[in-house]
Amino acid sequence: MTTTHVPQSVAPEAATASSTTASAPAAIGKAARLLALSAGAFMFLFPFYYMVVGSLQTEPDSSPGGAVPDPGDLSLDNYAAINATVPLGRALLNSAIYTGGVVIMSVVVGALTGYALAQLRFRGREALFTVLILLQLVPFTLSLIPLYILIVRDYGLGDTYLGMILPGAVNATGVFIFRQFFLAIPADLFDAPRVDGASELQVLRYVALPLIRPALLTVVLVTFIGPWNDFLWPFLVTKDRHMQPLAVALANYISSQAGNADNPFGAILAGAVVLAAPVVLLFVLFQRHFSATNLSSGVKG
Amino acid sequence: MSPDTASITAGRLGDVAGKKQPPRPRRPVRRLLGQHPIGIAFVTPYTVFLAVLAAYPILLALWISFHDFFFTAPGVDVPKPFVGLDNYADVLSDPLVRRSFVNIAIFLAINVPLTTIAALALAAVLNAVLPLRGFFRTAYYLPYVTASVAVVAVWLWLFSRDGLVNTILGHLAPQPSWLVNETLVMPLIALYVTWKQLGFFVVLYLAALQNIPRQLYESAAVDGAGRLRIWWSITVPSVRPATTLVVVLATIWGANLFTEPYLLTGSGGPNGASMSPVLIMYQKGIQQGKPDFAAALGFVLVAAVLALSLLNRRLLERE
Numbered sequence: 001m002t003t004t005h006v007p008q009s010v011a012p013e014a015a016t017a018s019s020t021t022a023s024a025p026a027a028i029g030k031a032a033r034l035l036a037l038s039a040g041a042f043m044f045l046f047p048f049y050y051m052v053v054g055s056l057q058t059e060p061d062s063s064p065g066g067a068v069p070d071p072g073d074l075s076l077d078n079y080a081a082i083n084a085t086v087p088l089g090r091a092l093l094n095s096a097i098y099t100g101g102v103v104i105m106s107v108v109v110g111a112l113t114g115y116a117l118a119q120l121r122f123r124g125r126e127a128l129f130t131v132l133i134l135l136q137l138v139p140f141t142l143s144l145i146p147l148y149i150l151i152v153r154d155y156g157l158g159d160t161y162l163g164m165i166l167p168g169a170v171n172a173t174g175v176f177i178f179r180q181f182f183l184a185i186p187a188d189l190f191d192a193p194r195v196d197g198a199s200e201l202q203v204l205r206y207v208a209l210p211l212i213r214p215a216l217l218t219v220v221l222v223t224f225i226g227p228w229n230d231f232l233w234p235f236l237v238t239k240d241r242h243m244q245p246l247a248v249a250l251a252n253y254i255s256s257q258a259g260n261a262d263n264p265f266g267a268i269l270a271g272a273v274v275l276a277a278p279v280v281l282l283f284v285l286f287q288r289h290f291s292a293t294n295l296s297s298g299v300k301g
Numbered sequence: 302m303s304p305d306t307a308s309i310t311a312g313r314l315g316d317v318a319g320k321k322q323p324p325r326p327r328r329p330v331r332r333l334l335g336q337h338p339i340g341i342a343f344v345t346p347y348t349v350f351l352a353v354l355a356a357y358p359i360l361l362a363l364w365i366s367f368h369d370f371f372f373t374a375p376g377v378d379v380p381k382p383f384v385g386l387d388n389y390a391d392v393l394s395d396p397l398v399r400r401s402f403v404n405i406a407i408f409l410a411i412n413v414p415l416t417t418i419a420a421l422a423l424a425a426v427l428n429a430v431l432p433l434r435g436f437f438r439t440a441y442y443l444p445y446v447t448a449s450v451a452v453v454a455v456w457l458w459l460f461s462r463d464g465l466v467n468t469i470l471g472h473l474a475p476q477p478s479w480l481v482n483e484t485l486v487m488p489l490i491a492l493y494v495t496w497k498q499l500g501f502f503v504v505l506y507l508a509a510l511q512n513i514p515r516q517l518y519e520s521a522a523v524d525g526a527g528r529l530r531i532w533w534s535i536t537v538p539s540v541r542p543a544t545t546l547v548v549v550l551a552t553i554w555g556a557n558l559f560t561e562p563y564l565l566t567g568s569g570g571p572n573g574a575s576m577s578p579v580l581i582m583y584q585k586g587i588q589q590g591k592p593d594f595a596a597a598l599g600f601v602l603v604a605a606v607l608a609l610s611l612l613n614r615r616l617l618e619r620e
Binding site: 036037040041047050054060066109112113117121123124125138139140141142146149153167170175199225228236250255269271273276279283284287 | 333334335336337338339340341343344346347348350351354355356357358359361362365372423426427429431432433435436437438439440441442443444446447448449450451452453454455456457458459461463464465468469496500504553556557559560563564567568579582583586587592595596599600602603606
């Protein structure tokens with residue numbers, strides 16, 4: 001292992017690095033760090049492993065030996081059990097429509113707003129941006145009760161997809177990410193098509209958007225997580241079981257089964273795996289899009 | 302065509318530069334609405350969303366909190382009299398509300414320092430060149446992107462009376478068990494949330510660490526500073542803006558705790574030991590039909606969080 005460092009230390013930039021001489025204490029320090037990190041990673045990953053194991057055990061075994069499953073004892077019975085109470089197909093469809101609605105709204109409205117804020121000069125631009133940042137500072141908790149009154153009571157949008165989607169459309173993450181990417185493009189680039197008589201919408205569609213294709217994927221991925229995982233708001237809006245997204249349906253199953261059945265964990269864990277799998281998969285596949293700048297852009301502006 | 306180069310410089314600078322130019326013929330519409338009036342059309346949908354779904358609800362919440370408000374059938378107009386600060390008085394004198402604020406204080410006292418220290422330490426280790434760095438980043442980040450409802454299910458199983466944690470602890474297992482133990486339940490929820498959100502804060506710190514100029518470390522090494530000295534004199538002060546953000550965000554998220562006590566302890570049990578303000582807002586405002594009480598509680602909570610955040614910022618930035 002240490003021999004691989006030798007050619008590096010010859011390189012001029014690497015000469016400044018502290019690890020030029022792989023002395024014994026440095027190697028021990030590195031090993032210790034790796035060990036600590038591995039122990040930490042185990043703590044972070046074990047619950048996920050345990051979730052899958054428990055969901056496959058006919059009778060979830062909570063003894064230490066149960067963490068290493070017996071291949072003969074594994075079955076999909078728990079998935080059938082949760083599916084009998086919480087029809088998974090319907091719940092997944094509800095989750096998909098709710099999430100898809102928020103994502104489409106965030107992309108369309110976010111691209112329009114982000115482009116205008118970054119590249120167009122018009123009256124009220126600075127004011128809008130200030131208001132946008134200020135409103136991000138107000139926690140959702142404050143608008144929880146009035147939004148419930150407006151959407152569920154006044155407009156009768158309880159148990160509808162629109163009622164679930166609407167508050168998500170205010171999510172400013174898309175606006176911030178798009179604005180950030182559009183700011184990085186020199187304004188000159190848009191002048192040529194304008195001179196040629198392209199409308200501003202055409203400039204956005206055919207010139208600006210193709211230039212920031214990575215941002216598009218980032219916005220889709222980052223806004224996907226929110227509604228897919230969200231519990232509180234869709235929980236308030238949906239009382240009809242056929243309209244509940246999976247997170248809400250599973251939560252209701254957990255709170256009605258806790259202490260009820262003898263061993264309800266198998267079915268609960270099976271539901272948890274189905275709920276967690278799509279996001280985990282997307283995250284592992286598109287990891288680099290989930291950087292801090294993207295995720296915290298909603299906060300930093 | 303027009304000398305548009307000024308608009309490359311973003312924002313106000315561009316406008317100022319534009320004004321300094323010799324007067325050129327401009328249509329009155331542009332003088333009134335700006336260089337690209339179409340921009341107003343572009344931002345209209347979002348502005349309407351903001352007004353209807355963000356600004357108006359907050360004003361409505363404020364109005365509700367000062368009135369005797371109750372649910373009526375749509376279209377039925379029943380007088381809702383102004384009651385001044387009565388709702389606020391009810392909130393502040395409610396023993397369960399007080400309990401929930403004590404619970405949140407316990408939560409924050411554990412969660413915020415633990416999150417800050419663990420996230421910075423992990424980020425510093427991850428920032429070093431290491432094998433498997435990508436794997437570690439993914440591992441630590443995974444709980445943050447996964448639905449709380451899904452991971453709560455595993456924790457529920459792990460910490461149940463006959464769960465894995467208690468079977469490993471054997472005689473050392475707490476009596477009563479974790480989630481029904483009045484002393485242990487809030488610390489356990491604080492640990493859970495720390496675990497769940499740590500990855501996000503690690504990535505935040507990683508970005509801050511990568512912005513520290515290398516020369517700072519190099520000149521410190523030349524001056525013969527030890528590792529601990531470098532850590533305290535360069536790393537910690539350099540990431541202070543990130544630290545402020547971490548502390549403020551962790552405080553805000555913690556104060557809005559809902560899903561965890563709702564699912565882990567069956568709505569705030571045992572005996573209200575894990576009751577949270579937002580859980581009370583749900584129970585009072587929606588289940589028991591007292592939105593006025595819930596709205597007032599919302600403002601009390603936000604005021605408390607704001608005060609705490611300002612205090613934190615002061616403390617963090619004074620050092």
